[in-house]
Amino acid sequence: MKEPIIDDVAADLEPTFPKLSSQGVNVFYGDKKVIDNVSLSIKEKTVTAFIGPSGCGKSTFLRLFNRMNDYIDIFRKEGDILIDGQDIYHASVKVEELRKKVGMVFQKPNPFPKSIFENVAYGLKIQGIKDKKILAESVEKSLRASALWDEVKDDLNKSALALSGGQQQRICIARALAVKPSIILMDEPASALDPIASAKIEELIHQLKKDYTIVIVTHNMQQAGRVSDNTAFFYIGELIEYTETKTLFTSPEHELTENYITGRFG
């Protein structure tokens, strides 16, 4: 395999003050190395797609940024993961505080078996906010930001489980937005949705980019092309190529990238 070309990336991929960055990161599950010396920087208020075949480490790498891997007993990390220049694995960092800053949306919509309102207000209530006016305002704001308000404003007390898959996913996004994160991690957020619901999520990602830094793991090449500014291609734990999305999908530098995105393997 050729050397990764991460030294050769476009200027905006090396922001002076990156929102997110990793420096020489290795991840092990037991003895197995699943992320191999990955360094990359992500600029604020951009959308970055992580792509690569199943098992390439892209989801593991994504989860480093909100310390979701900490729950795995055999997980071990080397190197630094920084958000706004701060090492988020430092002993002084409280994971709960970190996750307020870094929201996450999963592949399968996972609303709680509660009302729409309670779902979106959940994080705020955990934080101890009880003021009904503040809660109501925050729920409306989050539902508007997730492009769901007009569809559910008259049914806020209805169970979130009664909504369609696409709506449930947007409830999950609203729930993440309610605690005012600055980063949203999305792990295949539209893979369980039909094309119309998927298109709504993609449009939402475009709108959210104004205020949030978004990192999305996707298996859908066209989706990566449509929603992201930059794309990182992972293969067997290595970052093979990280560049502007339009460059990656028209003239990738690396043969492995070309073979993957053109469907020659994976």
Add this chain to the structure above:
Amino acid sequence: MVKSNMTNFERELDQLKKDIIKMMILVSSQLEKSEVAFSNQDVAIAKEIHHIERRVDASDLSIDKECENLIALYNPVAGDLRLILASIKIISNLERVGDHADKIARYVRKKQIKNAYPKKLLQSVKLDVLFDEAQAMMEIAIQAFIEEDSAVAREVFAKDIIMNEIYSNAITQMHHYAEKKDAPTNQLLYLFSVINKLERVGDLAKNIAEETIFYLDAKILKHHKVKRLEDLENL
């Protein structure tokens, strides 16, 4: 040859390349025949060129449609996308080469050239060399596409410099003849038109080579000025 482990999309791309190569061969034969038709004022060959022209036009339309379908159905990216984009432009350039060959043949078909050309005139403008260079440029551009070799495609640029020199000399000679008292005006006008068309064929061959390089190396050479052989090193 279609490999058995190819995906359907790969088979479609393979077919696209084959269709373009067939069109290249047709256009190449038009150009070759146009020299014979013009040099010998051979009406039968001139008519043959026109028959081929219809097949070239049909290929142009069907390959265009093929490319449109591939983009719509397969969402191609990277090298696949570049092949399809390059193909659309290559066939457009091929079709224009065919047009030029057919227009040269039309002068013969319509018997518009009243008298035989003085040998001295044809020699001084080096018409045979112009025909040969235009054909050679097309052959190299075609070879580069078939063999998927961008180094071969770059040879077309070197040829274009030579072509431009011969063209420039031809125009000077034409001026010289036109200023003569008993200048064969009718013949000179047609000859001037043929020379211009051959120079344009050279440019179109260069465009085809540029598109092949874009497909293979993702490099855009369009609008690069190559006036001297040294300029080629920067491409």
